[in-house]
Amino acid sequence: MKGLDLSMVGRDWVHVMNMIPSLIKLRLPLCGLNDIPTSLSHINFTSLRVLDLQNNFFGSEFPPWIANLSNLVSLELNGCDLHGSIPMAIAELHHLQVINLGTNYNLTADLSVLLEGSWMAIKIMDLSENRFHGEIPISIGNLTSLVELNLGYNSIKGRIPKTIGNLCGLRKLNLYANMIEQIPDSLETAGCILQTPFANLAFLLLGGNPIHGSMPAWFGQLKRLEWLDLQDCLMTGSILESLGRLPFLNMISLYRNSLNGTLPTTFGQLSKLRYLDISSNTLTGIVSESHFEKLFELKTLMLSSNSLIFNISPTWVPPFRLEFIDLGSCRLGPRFPSWLSKQNLTQHLDLSNAAISDTIPNWFWDIASHLSHLNLSNNYIHGQLPSQISFSGWATVDLSSNSIQGPFPLPMKVSQLNLSNNSLVGPIPENINHVMQIASLLLVSGNQIDGTIPSAIGEMMYLRVLDLSRNNLHGSIPPTLGGCTQMEALDLSGNHLSGPIPESIGLLTHLQTVHLNYNNLSEELPSSMKNLSRLETLDLGENKFSGRISTWIGESFLSLRILRLRSNTFTGEIPSQISNLTSLQVLDLANNHLTGPIPSSLGNLTAMRTHQNRNILLAYGIYYNERIYIITFIERLSVSMQDKMFEYNKTLSLMTSMDLSEKYRIL
Structure with missing residues (x-):
């Protein structure tokens, strides 16, 4: 039986089955x-040969009586929330x-003892995702019937013994x-x-271990190898x-x-x-057509974060149709790689920091309609973008740090x-809410955009970062900005905005960081801001x-790390x-018209008195993904030191600073 709901039967079901000796x-x-x-x-029930109870939720210790089922051939208890030895x-x-x-x-045992047992007939052993520990013993070579051995995601340490090569039938x-540190240079x-x-x-999966040394030569003798995973070593x-x-070979990961x-x-x-x-x-050196000569089946190509130089003919027709391309930090330029024109199945494309100094060719936008991820940042791309661009649904697009000119584009499905x-240049289009209605993150800093902020932005209900x-x-x-109720980060600094902060800002209760500095904003702060209880900056x-x-x-701002009100006319x-803000690391009230004594309670600012020795990237708006580049808003701040302003971003969490003066002071 599979999938039958027996959640109400209690533990008597075992006793019932135990009454059937046949x-x-x-x-x-x-x-x-x-x-x-x-x-x-x-x-x-000593005749029992097959016991399959996988994916039930027992939440108990491993039942010792199972070891008395002397005729057992197959035991499957995976995903049962068992614990203990x-x-x-x-x-x-x-x-x-x-x-x-x-x-x-949470199952556990010392492998150096457990695998010393006879295991006379064992063919498939899966002890993965538990808490098995110790070293793999030399006696592993005696389990010559093994076809599959899965010990992934445990706490195994030490070295892999040479005797493992005696498992002649291992597939x-x-x-x-794990915590394995050494692979043998040769095998018995x-x-x-x-x-x-x-x-x-x-299948050989050794990734995620602190393995030192170079690849052993016997890797190249595994004539039937299909998967080789050595990532994160x-x-x-x-x-x-x-x-x-x-x-x-159909999969190689050396990431x-x-x-x-x-x-x-x-x-x-x-x-x-x-x-x-x-x-x-x-890696260094040249990548040419010969590196891809017979890769007819290739779907994923990831060579990023090396120092490889592509030397590919502009007339080259690749043998593959890739779905995932990540060549960030490889040197592909100066021309935009023309071989991409044949990659009409690509969904992920990263050519960031690739020394491309060119315009984006027209044929590229036909490919873009299939892309759910595009990163062309940190190149020297120039020219204008088409007035109409469409991507695959909910796409991530990064064209930052280039020399792209022209009006504000409105790509669809981004x-x-x-x-x-x-x-x-030019204004933000008034119809931005219609064309970019699913946008959750919009970063347009450091351009020459003019005009006013269109009220239609307040109708972008998914917007989390602006x-x-x-x-x-x-x-x-x-005031319509208060309609962006999912907003986490708002940065309007370095413009020529004027007037008061609208009362509607109090509706943005998810806000964690607000930058309105370097503008001409005036009047008193609206009392509705007290609703922004999640503010950190x-x-x-x-x-x-x-x-x-x-x-x-x-x-109200008990999570506040940074409070910067300098160069206003506060009295x-x-x-x-303010001494309640125990997380506060930066307090800058300089160049105002403040009077009276400095409160002695400011000495209670715990985070200021604590040495910050752990750097945490302060980023907002997008969930982190280690392997795929994801756009996010990285916190930044200008801090005054010795009559100069210094900008901090990636190391901002280490900063502690207080300035209450008409001039500059830092602690």
């Missing part, structure tokens, strides 16, 4: 069982061929995400007919050319190591290769758009705000309530 197979996966006894007074007697079940205890998360070896092959290591191995040396002569040298041209002969990720290493640090800083905008902040410096500094700043005393 029972051979018991399969109850995904049945909602939530209880299993840890002891039985006697075992009747595995009885060593389970290794002496002489008929056991399959054991799957994966994804219980899958998964040791991913005693008893293997062909006297070659792992003659049948198809500490491997050094060059990539083996012999890997390019393994005819069945984030310290590999050097060049990309072997032999990789161009891997006709079954579908996935190639060698990003985040220290959720995250970064056009910062270009040369865009950065229009360092432009030539004038007029007032539209409030920068209103270099404006014409007046009145007293409100006491509610110290009562009165510094409110003692």
